[in-house]
Amino acid sequence: MKRVTAPNSIEIAQPGTREHAKRRASITGRLLKDKWLYVLLAPGLLYFIIFKYVPMWGVLLAFKNYQPFLGFWKSDWVGLEHFRVFFTNPEFFMLLRNTLLLSFYNLLFFFPAPIILALLLNEVRLAFFKRTIQTLIYVPHFISLVIVASLTYVFLTTQGGIVNEMLEQYTGAKIDFLASPEWFRPMIIVQTIWKECGFGTIIFLAALAGVDVEQYEAAIMDGANRFRQVWHITLPSIRSTIIILLILRMGDVLDNGFEQIFLMLNPLNRETAEVFDTYVYMMGITQGAFSYSTAVGLFKAIVGVILVLGANWLAKRFGQSGIY
Structure with missing residues (x-):
């Protein structure tokens, strides 16, 4: 042969x-x-x-001065002009600050929340109670963000909101949470934790199910308490899952979610609420600057790819498994 x-x-x-x-x-x-x-x-x-993949050709709009009446191919090619305008725009640093701060708070408060909740649920031994709690914390994930925003308004409005009614009863004053720029980020983080924390525990509970029980038995024989078992056995066993999800999360640093921010955005809190997602909508849809808004979206995508690749490289440098 x-x-x-x-x-x-x-x-x-x-x-x-x-x-x-x-x-x-x-x-x-x-x-x-x-x-x-x-x-x-x-x-x-x-x-x-x-x-x-098919819509990717649309990023060429970022390098053209797109005119709907001329069409895509007949519109003038302007190169990096839209990027220059965007980076020199006084609002660029405001958008970057708001987006990065919101992403940082999400990483600081929201990302660990499903891990902690999964660890707590993993310690529950009564099966019926555990299933009941899991069902209750999964439900908010399936609730529309429109309803979440409506509930937030009902609870926090100064016109009969239950939170402000209680504040007025005990302190004699009300707080305009919905219009105050300093309260916008805490509201978004609390909404995210309440809505997505329970559903996020599914992955970590699946990872915890694969932990070798014999390791716990050996730790008990050595006199380790529950906290030391979690620290030395449970967390190292799901470390690879945590790192992979963290790497994927880094790709969304400039993507805070349009719908949630848009529903809570108003002229009074715009100073801290306006992010790249809402800015793209405002410039592209409401003002018709299609090429300019495409350039902003392309900038977000490029930064996301760089952050994912960088986080994956760091993970491998420290001896952990990455996404590739």
């Missing part, structure tokens, strides 16, 4: 030979064996191709 040896000394069957035909038959057999898995994969794959 004739073979061709590759430069790295790996033997490759030459096309047309019996060995090559046998390997092709083997690959076809595996594909047919797992055909239903590929059928299940198809909808998700089509979604990403149609809604993620």
Whole structure:
């Protein structure tokens, strides 16, 4: 049988030979064996191709002075002009500050919350009580952000809001949470924790289910209390999961979520509430600056990719597994 040896000394069957035909038959057999898995994969794959990859050509708008009446191809090419205007805009630093601070608070308060909640649930031994608590904390994830914003308004408004009614009863004064710039970030963080914390525990509970029980038994024999068992066994066992989720989270540092911010944004708190997402909407949809808003969105995407790659590199430098 004739073979061709590759430069790295790996033997490759030459096309047309019996060995090559046998390997092709083997690959076809595996594909047919797992055909239903590929059928299940198809909808998700089509979604990403149609809604993620195909629209990528639209980033060219960031380098054109797009005019709807002229069309995409006839609009003038302006290169990096929109980026220059954006970076020299006095609002750039306000948007960057608001976005980074909100992301920092999310990493500081929201990211550890599902981990802590999962650790607490993992210590519950009564199965019925544990399932009940899990159901209750999962429910807010399925509630629309519009409803969350409405509930926030009902609780915090100065016109009959239960929180302000209690404050007035005990302190004699009300706080305008909805219009005060200094209260905007705490409101967003509390909303995020309440809505997503419970659902975020699913991944960590799945990771905790894979921890070897014998390690706990050995720790008990050595006299370790519950806190030391969590610190020396539980957390190291789910460390890789935590790091992977943290790396993925870094890609969203400049992406605070449009809907939530937009629903809580008003002219009185804009100083701290305006972020890149709402700015893109305002400039692109309400003012028709399509090319300029595309440039802002492209800037966000590039920074997100750099942060993900950087976080992955750091994780590997410290001996942890990354996302690739």
